[in-house]
Amino acid sequence: MSDHTTSQTIREVASALKGRFRGEILRPGDPGFPEAKSIWNGMVARTPGIILRCDNANDVQAAVLISAGVGAPTAVRCGGHSLAGFSTCEGGVVIDLSRMRHIDIDESKRRARVGGGCLLGTIDTATQRVGLAYPAGVVSHTGAAGLILGGGTGWLTRMYGLSCDNVESVQLVCADGSLVLATERKNADLFWALRGGGGNFGVVTEFGLRLHPCTSVLLCTAWTLCDNVQPLLRHWRDNAPQLPDELKWNISLTVAPDSPEIPQQLRGCPAASESIVWFGDEERGHRYLDSILKVGDRVGVSRKMISFLTLQTMADADFPHGARYYTKSGYFYVLEDRSIDLMLAALAEIPSRKNQIELAFLGGAAGRIRASETAFGDRCAPFILNLLGHWSDPHDDAANITWVRNLFRALRPHMKKGVYVNFMSGDENDRVSEAYHDSWNRLLEVKKKYDPTNFFRLNQNITEFSTARTSAPYGSQSRDA
Numbered sequence: 001m002s003d004h005t006t007s008q009t010i011r012e013v014a015s016a017l018k019g020r021f022r023g024e025i026l027r028p029g030d031p032g033f034p035e036a037k038s039i040w041n042g043m044v045a046r047t048p049g050i051i052l053r054c055d056n057a058n059d060v061q062a063a064v065l066i067s068a069g070v071g072a073p074t075a076v077r078c079g080g081h082s083l084a085g086f087s088t089c090e091g092g093v094v095i096d097l098s099r100m101r102h103i104d105i106d107e108s109k110r111r112a113r114v115g116g117g118c119l120l121g122t123i124d125t126a127t128q129r130v131g132l133a134y135p136a137g138v139v140s141h142t143g144a145a146g147l148i149l150g151g152g153t154g155w156l157t158r159m160y161g162l163s164c165d166n167v168e169s170v171q172l173v174c175a176d177g178s179l180v181l182a183t184e185r186k187n188a189d190l191f192w193a194l195r196g197g198g199g200n201f202g203v204v205t206e207f208g209l210r211l212h213p214c215t216s217v218l219l220c221t222a223w224t225l226c227d228n229v230q231p232l233l234r235h236w237r238d239n240a241p242q243l244p245d246e247l248k249w250n251i252s253l254t255v256a257p258d259s260p261e262i263p264q265q266l267r268g269c270p271a272a273s274e275s276i277v278w279f280g281d282e283e284r285g286h287r288y289l290d291s292i293l294k295v296g297d298r299v300g301v302s303r304k305m306i307s308f309l310t311l312q313t314m315a316d317a318d319f320p321h322g323a324r325y326y327t328k329s330g331y332f333y334v335l336e337d338r339s340i341d342l343m344l345a346a347l348a349e350i351p352s353r354k355n356q357i358e359l360a361f362l363g364g365a366a367g368r369i370r371a372s373e374t375a376f377g378d379r380c381a382p383f384i385l386n387l388l389g390h391w392s393d394p395h396d397d398a399a400n401i402t403w404v405r406n407l408f409r410a411l412r413p414h415m416k417k418g419v420y421v422n423f424m425s426g427d428e429n430d431r432v433s434e435a436y437h438d439s440w441n442r443l444l445e446v447k448k449k450y451d452p453t454n455f456f457r458l459n460q461n462i463t464e465f466s467t468a469r470t471s472a473p474y475g476s477q478s479r480d481a
């Protein structure tokens, strides 16, 4: 589409919305537009032709019908945290849900209805008032809709499953403008696809969520200097599969920050940062921590009970809006010694102090749900790897992107085929089918039924054109379990 066609198209959208839209409409030049157009990943600087901040489902219906009618490229935005930058577009329409952050909690039934624009922090704050929690991600300024639709992992995943496993209903506006309810009984094919299939099927206006009791947790944090990280990772790899669901043990390889709360000898050094969270009886938790901490040479070990809200916000400042980010992600069945050694070699050459090699072990409740129950792709590959490049200066783009890509390329032969769609970059279209394994054809069918023209295409797109063309092959772990 040429620039001229786009601006003409946007004028048509604006004119057709007159009298049909209650929310806020922002165009380039309007006060507030520069803030409204920016998204979390500073690598993505696009200027949409119009931002439609919807107030309610009627507004979303009008936005979809009109944008689809004139063929405007359209992005959908909740929290704007798409690593790939899909929540904006150049010259097109952004359907922005940030004014739809209503939450209605039924404490006795442990259920909540939440608006399609809620952030994780919006949900946590409201549910904690009644001592309940929703299993979701670890940074409170992340949007709930994007996270839930792609799957959603976090501290409570081993206890209660993925975020999408705790969804009971989804109300959404489909590509033809209709408002549709999807549950286990109603539009069950769509309900299946929405739990893992991302934003491919429509704009979610409201989720019905299942909540769980949780107000405080036992948190242990510790650092290990680079020279001692190899035995630590082996210890983690060998023990994580045996641990109870109540325990979540994450490790991140990075450079220890130069800040007063970090022990002097660590500051500025490549190291492993551990966060071990226990949900349950405190004394039992301490016994597990004792046995985990027996092996290793850690510094700055801290153990304390903290509130669930503190847990959910403690990483917020580490991932600021507007910095530059690039990711590659994947899974291991088995974390081999040579993979650990490759990670340690990359850690020694890390080009930005904020880059991270994030490792988590899934399993638990999320791993016990049958693969066919939802569209989420990888329940049987417990070790999750996320390589996160994070820096500030555009001059450092090449060094950081290359570091992420090279490490991923080196690790790939030792990995399992598959990827979590929410951790993918914008240049990985050829991995979308890989993310869904055996569910791919079923997803294509549902997509064809609910969005036959692929109007919702600014996402990790489910189309027959997204076929796997992987340049570097997977090795022995490439079988699907």
Ligand SMILES: Cc1cc2nc3c(=O)[nH]c(=O)nc-3n(C[C@H](O)[C@H](O)[C@H](O)COP(=O)(O)OP(=O)(O)OC[C@H]3O[C@@H](n4cnc5c(N)ncnc54)[C@H](O)[C@@H]3O)c2cc1C
Residues within 6 Å of the ligand: 040, 075, 076, 077, 078, 079, 080, 081, 082, 083, 086, 087, 097, 116, 117, 136, 137, 138, 139, 142, 143, 144, 145, 146, 147, 148, 149, 150, 151, 152, 153, 154, 198, 199, 200, 202, 203, 204, 205, 319, 422, 423, 458, 459, 460
């Ligand atoms: C700092 C940070 C921390 C993260 N932590 C975690 C984590 O702990 N666990 C985890 O699983 N993931 C995590 N992620 C990844 C996260 O799940 C994805 O980035 C997700 O897309 C963010 O959702 P969002 O609503 O903020 O995104 P947006 O950028 O607003 O939207 C991303 C995509 O989601 C779809 N979408 C958004 N809203 C709607 C809607 N209402 N209806 C239909 N489609 C919609 C659209 O396709 C859109 O392109 C994290 C990301 C960041 C940046």
